[in-house]
Amino acid sequence: MAISRGGALVASVRTEPRTFNRFAARDSSTDLVATLTQARLVRINKQTQEVEPWLAERWTSSDDGRQVTLTLRRNVAFSDGQPFTADDVLFTFEAAYDPRAATVLADSLEVNGRKLEVTAPDPHTVVITFPAPFAPGVRLLDNLPILPRHKLDAALKRGAFASAWGLSTPPSDVVGLGPFVVAEYVPGQRLVFARNPHYWRTAPDGTPLPYLDRLTVDVVPDQNAQLLRLTAGQLDVTDGEIPAESYATVKRAADAGRVKIVDLGVTLDADGLWFNLKPGAFAKDPRAAWLQRDELRRAISLAVDRQAFANTVLFGAGEPVYGPETRANKKWYWSGTPKTPYDPAAAKALLATLGLTDRNGDGNVEDTSGAPARFTVVTQKGRPRLERGASVLREDLQKIGIGVDVVALDGPAVFERIVSGQYEAIYFHPVRSDTDPAISPDFWFSSGTAHLWNIGEQKPATEWEARIDALMTRQIASRDEAERKRLFDEVQRIFIEHAPVLYLAAPRVIVAMSSRVVNAAPAVALSPLLWSPDTLAVVH
Amino acid sequence: MTTFVLRRLAFAALLVFGVSSASLVLARLGEGDYVSGSLGIEARRETVAQARARYGLDKSIGQQYRDWLGRAVRLDFGTSLLYDRPVRALVPERAANTAILAISGLLLATAVGLPLGIVSGSRRRGMIAGAIRAFSIVFLSLPPLLTSLVLIFVAARTGWFPISGIRTAIGSRAAALDVLHHLVVPATALALPMAALFERLQAQAMSEVVGEPFVLAAMARGVPRTRIVWRDALKASLRPVAAVYGLVIGTLLSGSFAVEVMTSWPGLGNLMLDALRARDVYLVAGCAGAGAMFLAFGTLMSDLALATVDPRARE
Numbered sequence: 003m004a005i006s007r008g009g010a011l012v013a014s015v016r017t018e019p020r021t022f023n024r025f026a027a028r029d030s031s032t033d034l035v036a037t038l039t040q041a042r043l044v045r046i047n048k049q050t051q052e053v054e055p056w057l058a059e060r061w062t063s064s065d066d067g068r069q070v071t072l073t074l075r076r077n078v079a080f081s082d083g084q085p086f087t088a089d090d091v092l093f094t095f096e097a098a099y100d101p102r103a104a105t106v107l108a109d110s111l112e113v114n115g116r117k118l119e120v121t122a123p124d125p126h127t128v129v130i131t132f133p134a135p136f137a138p139g140v141r142l143l144d145n146l147p148i149l150p151r152h153k154l155d156a157a158l159k160r161g162a163f164a165s166a167w168g169l170s171t172p173p174s175d176v177v178g179l180g181p182f183v184v185a186e187y188v189p190g191q192r193l194v195f196a197r198n199p200h201y202w203r204t205a206p207d208g209t210p211l212p213y214l215d216r217l218t219v220d221v222v223p224d225q226n227a228q229l230l231r232l233t234a235g236q237l238d239v240t241d242g243e244i245p246a247e248s249y250a251t252v253k254r255a256a257d258a259g260r261v262k263i264v265d266l267g268v269t270l271d272a273d274g275l276w277f278n279l280k281p282g283a284f285a286k287d288p289r290a291a292w293l294q295r296d297e298l299r300r301a302i303s304l305a306v307d308r309q310a311f312a313n314t315v316l317f318g319a320g321e322p323v324y325g326p327e328t329r330a331n332k333k334w335y336w337s338g339t340p341k342t343p344y345d346p347a348a349a350k351a352l353l354a355t356l357g358l359t360d361r362n363g364d365g366n367v368e369d370t371s372g373a374p375a376r377f378t379v380v381t382q383k384g385r386p387r388l389e390r391g392a393s394v395l396r397e398d399l400q401k402i403g404i405g406v407d408v409v410a411l412d413g414p415a416v417f418e419r420i421v422s423g424q425y426e427a428i429y430f431h432p433v434r435s436d437t438d439p440a441i442s443p444d445f446w447f448s449s450g451t452a453h454l455w456n457i458g459e460q461k462p463a464t465e466w467e468a469r470i471d472a473l474m475t476r477q478i479a480s481r482d483e484a485e486r487k488r489l490f491d492e493v494q495r496i497f498i499e500h501a502p503v504l505y506l507a508a509p510r511v512i513v514a515m516s517s518r519v520v521n522a523a524p525a526v527a528l529s530p531l532l533w534s535p536d537t538l539a540v541v542h
Numbered sequence: 543m544t545t546f547v548l549r550r551l552a553f554a555a556l557l558v559f560g561v562s563s564a565s566l567v568l569a570r571l572g573e574g575d576y577v578s579g580s581l582g583i584e585a586r587r588e589t590v591a592q593a594r595a596r597y598g599l600d601k602s603i604g605q606q607y608r609d610w611l612g613r614a615v616r617l618d619f620g621t622s623l624l625y626d627r628p629v630r631a632l633v634p635e636r637a638a639n640t641a642i643l644a645i646s647g648l649l650l651a652t653a654v655g656l657p658l659g660i661v662s663g664s665r666r667r668g669m670i671a672g673a674i675r676a677f678s679i680v681f682l683s684l685p686p687l688l689t690s691l692v693l694i695f696v697a698a699r700t701g702w703f704p705i706s707g708i709r710t711a712i713g714s715r716a717a718a719l720d721v722l723h724h725l726v727v728p729a730t731a732l733a734l735p736m737a738a739l740f741e742r743l744q745a746q747a748m749s750e751v752v753g754e755p756f757v758l759a760a761m762a763r764g765v766p767r768t769r770i771v772w773r774d775a776l777k778a779s780l781r782p783v784a785a786v787y788g789l790v791i792g793t794l795l796s797g798s799f800a801v802e803v804m805t806s807w808p809g810l811g812n813l814m815l816d817a818l819r820a821r822d823v824y825l826v827a828g829c830a831g832a833g834a835m836f837l838a839f840g841t842l843m844s845d846l847a848l849a850t851v852d853p854r855a856r857e
Contacts, residue, residue, distance in 0.1 A: 017816065020580060020624060027580055104592035106581060164596065168626035189625065190636060190808030191708060220707060222806045223815065227694065227706045234698040234705060414574025414821050420583050421590075432583070444584050452584040 005521050007209055009542030010216040013532060014228050015241045018221050019193070022176045022184065023167035024147050025097060025105040030528055034241060038195050038217065038535050039081075040147030041179035041202075043072060043091065043128070044140045048525035048533045051332055051437050053141050057086070057148060057179060058128070067135055067481050072128045079200040080150045081183045082174075088122035093151035095120045096158065103163040109444070109451070110145045110435060113478075118142075135479040137486055138440045145435070150177045181212035181536035193219045203536055213521070213539035229514075233260055238516040238540065239531045243269075243509075246317040247386065252514050261514045264524045270330045270437065272323040272508035273391055275302070275379070275429045279455040279502060281463050283423060288371060292356040293426065299501040301356075303342045304349035305402045306395065312507035315391045320509040325498045328508045330526050331437045334487070336494040349402045360403055367403035376405035380419055381429045383410035387509070392429045395506075421457060428454075432503075439490055440478040446493065447471055455502040466500050518542075543849070550845055554838030558831050562619075565830035566610060569823040570603045576623045576821045597623050599823075610824065619831070620824030624816060629828035632813070637832050639708060640809035643802065644794040644836075646725050647732030655737035656783065659744025663779070664752050664771045674741065681738035686797045690731040690804035697727050706806035728805040732798055736790060740783060747779035791840035795833050 015034060020027040024036035045056040055061075058072035078086040098107045099117050111118060116133035123129060136142070153175065157166035167176055173184035179202070182195035195217045203211040220237065222228045229248050231237040233255035244252050244263075256263045277294060284290035292298055308322030321329075325339040350367075353359070358367040358375045367375045381392040389410055396406040408429075411419070419425045432454055434442040444450035448462040448471050462468035470493050477489040497503075513530045515522055518541045527533045577593045594600040598609065610620055619629040662674040681689070697703040703726045709717070751757060752775055760770045799811030806812070810829055817825035 017819075018625070021626060028582060029580065104589045104596075106585065106589070109584070109586050109589070165626065170625075170627050188709075189627075189632070190639075190812060220806075221808070222706055223812060224706075224804060224806060227804065227806055230694055230698040231705050234701055236705060411573065412819065414576070414579035415572065416574070417578040417583055418574035421578065435584075451586055454583070457583075458587070 005205070005209075005213060005539045006542070007213050007539075008215050009213075009540040010218065011214050011238045011519065011538060011540050012218045012220060012236070013239045013241065014220045014222045014231070014237050016221075016223050016225065016228070018190065019169070021168050022171060023164075025103065025107050025149075026164050026167075028106045030241065034219070034529050034532060035184070035193065036147045037180070037529065037533060038182045039176060039178040039180040039184060039198075040149070042146055042148060043074075043143045046141065046144040046436070048527035048530075049523055053144070058140070058143075061140055063139060067137070067139065068132045070130045070132075070140055072130065072140070074126045074128065075202060076126060078179065078202040080152075080177045080179055081198045081200055082150075082153075082177045083200055084150060084152050084177075086148070086150075086179055087125040088128045089125065090148055090151050091128045092120055092122050093155060093158075094146060094149045097149060097154065097163055098146065100158060100163060102161040103158070105164070107145060110441075111142065113142075135481070136440070137478055137480055137483075138436075138438045141436070141438055141441060148179055153177050182214075182217055185216070191221060193221075195219070201536065205537070212536040214535075217535065217538075232514060232516065235260060235516060238519050239522075240514070241529055241532065243511045243513050243530060245386065246319040246509060249317065249319055249512060252512075256514065259517060262517055262519070263512060263514050264522075266511040266513065266524055266526050266530065268321050268323075268328050268330050268508050269511045270328060270526055271431065271433045272328055272505040273388060273429065273431045274454075274503040274505050275395065275427060276455045276503040277377075277427045278423055278425050279463070280423045281456075284426075288369065288373060289375075289377070292358055292369065292375065293377060295356055296500050297352045297356050299504055301349040301352040301402065302395075302399065302404075303501060303504055304345045304352065305404075306398045306506055307344040308342075308506050309344075311391075311394055311398070314394050315387060316507060316509045319512060320507045323505040323508045325494050326503065326505060327494060330508075330511075334437060334439055334490055336491045338491065339494065340498065346402050353402065353404070358403075365403060366405060374405055375403065376407065377426045378407045378409055379427045379429050380409050380411055380416060380425050382416050382431075383412050385431070388429060388431060391506070395429065420454065423457065439474070439493070440486075443474065443478065446474045464500075466496050470496055546849060547842075547846070550842050554835070554842060557838050558834045561834035562614070562827045562831035563607070563611070566823055566827035567603060567607060569818070569821060569826040570606065572821065574821060575599050576823070579820055606823075610827070619828045622817070622822055622825040622828075624820045624822040624825060629824050632825065633810070633828045633832045636808060636810045636813045636829075637836075639807065640795065640798055640802070640811065640836075642721070643725065643728055643732065643807055643809055644791075644798050646729040647736060647798070648791065648794060650729055650733035651736035651740055654733065655740025656744050658737070659741040659783075660748055660771060660776060660779075662741065663745035663748025664767075664775065675745070678738040678741045678745075681734045682742065684735060685800065686731050686735055687800040687804060689734050690728065690801050693727045693731050694804060703727050708808055728798075728801045728807050731801045731805070732794070735797070736794075739786075739790070743783050743786060744779065747782045748775060751775045751779040785844065787843065789840060789844045791836075791843055793837075793840070795836040 015031045017031050019031040019035045020029055021032055022035055024032055041057050043058040044053050047054050057075055059075045061070050061072040063070050074088060080086055098105050098111055113132050113136045114134045119131040121129045154166055157163045173187060176184045181198055181201050183198050185196035186194040197212055197215050205211055228240050255261045279294050284293055312320040312322055324341050327335045329335050353367055357370045361368045379392050381388045392408040396408055399406050434445055444452040448459040448467045456463055462471055473489050473493050477486050480486045511526050513524050515531055521537055521539045522531055523534045524530050577590055577599060581590055598606055622629055622632055625632060658674050662671040665671045694705050697705050704724045708724050709720055757770055757775055802809045802811035803815055810832055814829035817829055
């Protein structure tokens with residue numbers, strides 16, 4: 003079908019963005035607004051997972067890989083017509099690192115806890131120096147929307163950048179290099195985006211992009227209402243995937259020709275169970291003898307029938323997962339990942355090595371003092387998949403005699419528990435920033451803020467965490483991609499052996515769009531259908 | 543009567559103050575806060591601390607409450623953390639949408655419930671009265687949440703009405719007509735249980751009035767039955783419904799919350815839900831205060847109606 007320019011598309015999000023300033027918030031709706039209205043120096047193509055030129059049309063690296071020289075596209079202008087230059091890139095880094103602004107992007111723009119050094123020898127060249135060898139190089143820049151100095155410099159200078167471009171900002175003041183501009187914001191209802199007349203990209207046939215004249219993002223808080231609107235033709239795309247429990251409904255609409263369904267395969271991040279492994283967390287608790295031991299986690303891994311877990315929790319729209327990466331991570335998934343069998347007898351044998359056996363014949367295991375083996379799993383309320391998963395875990399562990407109490411809390415409370423270390427076990431959906439492990443050092447390094455099972459260790463608490471730290475240090479620095487792969491395979495091997503996070507099953511990402519949407523590029527990403535908005539088109 | 547109204551207004555002010563204060567404190571007492579929810583687990587401790595200081599969440603609950611109270615007496619209820627807008631501007635905007643939905647639901651319920659109550663109350667036997675009674679009992683036992691689900695399903699299958707929202711994103715329909723079109727599903731969902739309540743009350747009152755001597759006497763004089771029912775008996779039977787009308791207004795808000803969430807109606811219910819999810823303490827307090835105002839208004843209306851028909855209620 004030929005793609006024609008024009009037309010309007012209606013998408014939906016479940017929550018309103020918190021701001022128009024991506025530097026001030028990291029929620030998915032704010033990120034979507036940035037994707038629509040801003041552009042970055044490079045872009046990670048969510049389908050290929052590779053870096054591609056964006057505002058920087060090419061780049062070269064120094065021999066040691068620490069310095070990258072980027073050449074910016076010429077004749078690119080912001081949506082208000084002001085030219086884009088290297089000065090805007092300098093400003094963007096200044097804003098990101100400004101301590102008064104405390105931006106949410108600052109952490110992700112550091113290597114080994116140190117900032118990048120950015121200079122601009124001329125208006126079309128930017129030189130970035132990494133503080134240490136950094137293998138992913140410019141990949142890091144996919145996180146960074148380039149902002150207009152002429153619009154935000156004053157706010158930054160007076161220390162008001164964090165509150166700049168709030169939702170009460172007149173839409174015309176929100177200026178960017180993305181395919182759309184904010185045309186209207188109706189609180190609680192919708193955001194309307196119009197074509198950016200100065201957008202710099204063209205289609206391969208020379209057609210100026212974006213194809214769409216207008217993109218409306220309706221706020222529909224209830225996911226069922228979202229899907230009903232989609233199947234009723236009142237919506238073209240939603241901001242996420244179809245939950246497993248709604249698949250049958252959407253499939254019927256697809257069979258009737260009202261929507262198109264795309265199965266993108268397994269997702270990148272699986273739901274995981276982890277225990278609080280902070281040394282001393284259970285110092286005064288007799289369960290300390292077994293609650294933090296590797297054997298317990300291995301026993302749980304053996305006690306869960308992952309295929310049955312995927313069938314029940316994900317209604318069959320998922321697959322078993324045995325390690326920290328899923329097959330969706332094309333480059334970094336370890337093909338040698340061992341498949342833990344379902345073996346409750348072996349699980350019970352492992353529990354026995356911890357002194358946990360059924361001493362009174364009631365079917366539950368007890369420790370050496372006769373106290374029943376029982377722990378509490380915290381999960382997030384209002385996330386049906388997580389609540390189902392925690393419930394199935396409880397049933398599976400009951401079969402090997404371990405009692406589990408599930409406590410569902412709302413999002414902020416779960417985050418608070420994780421950060422403060424006030425929990426026994428958590429079942430949650432942690433998300434990593436990128437497919438390249440070097441972009442998520444906070445998860446892998448023992449000192450990391452997202453090192454879930456023991457956040458912010460001063461020094462590695464265990465020998466195997468020290469080994470992962472050492473391997474990741476080399477993995478991040480190496481310029482040899484084969485070597486990096488080998489090192490990360492080893493990291494995954496150690497991770498699976500000690501299972502600080504137990505991954506059991508991952509859902510398949512299934513997305514749906516109205517049959518009038520054409521040229522979509524669905525991908526396993528935060529916004530599977532909207533990550534590349536300039537090439538989306540509709541039949542009109 | 544003036545003293546009576548002033549007393550009720552003072553009570554309303556106390557109710558709003560009490561509910562807002564309790565909401566603010568309770569929202570702060572819960573685990574986690576706006577910053578932990580919005581920055582997530584991966585944010586650095588310094589970033590989190592700076593954000594908490596910016597929003598005043600680093601203060602003790604007592605200090606934060608005192609600051610809020612100090613501003614609230616000047617009608618400044620703080621700035622929403624979530625929307626970065628003054629609560630004073632945000633809440634009335636959404637309350638207006640809730641009022642549109644609630645008033646439409648009330649009018650629809652009155653227009654449907656009262657006549658049906660008159661019909662079923664004036665004819666105790668017969669298929670029509672039986673059918674009306676049966677439908678009323680069904681809708682009375684259905685919460686608005688469930689009614690919304692059924693209506694949304696019907697709207698989705700038939701495509702007759704929009705499923706959610708208040709305005710169409712793209713279209714040339716006049717604004718008022720467009721809102722009316724969007725109102726059909728939520729207002730009907732809200733109205734049906736209320737209409738059933740009015741029908742039952744009106745039917746009960748009507749069945750009592752049609753047995754009164756003045757009605758029997760009129761019938762004996764040969765006045766047509768329809769005229770007696772719709773003119774004389776109706777007037778006498780309206781009092782019980784009028785008395786509960788105010789209370790219904792007060793409870794409308796809680797019913798409309800569920801409908802708003804299901805149909806994405808951008809009213810106070812949805813705003814309150816967003817505020818609670820994000821732990822936006824100032825917005826939670828603002829929404830709860832607005833909810834209390836609705837309740838106080840409803841109670842005042844009810845009291846005034848009662849005081850009008852029964853002077854003893856003014857004591």
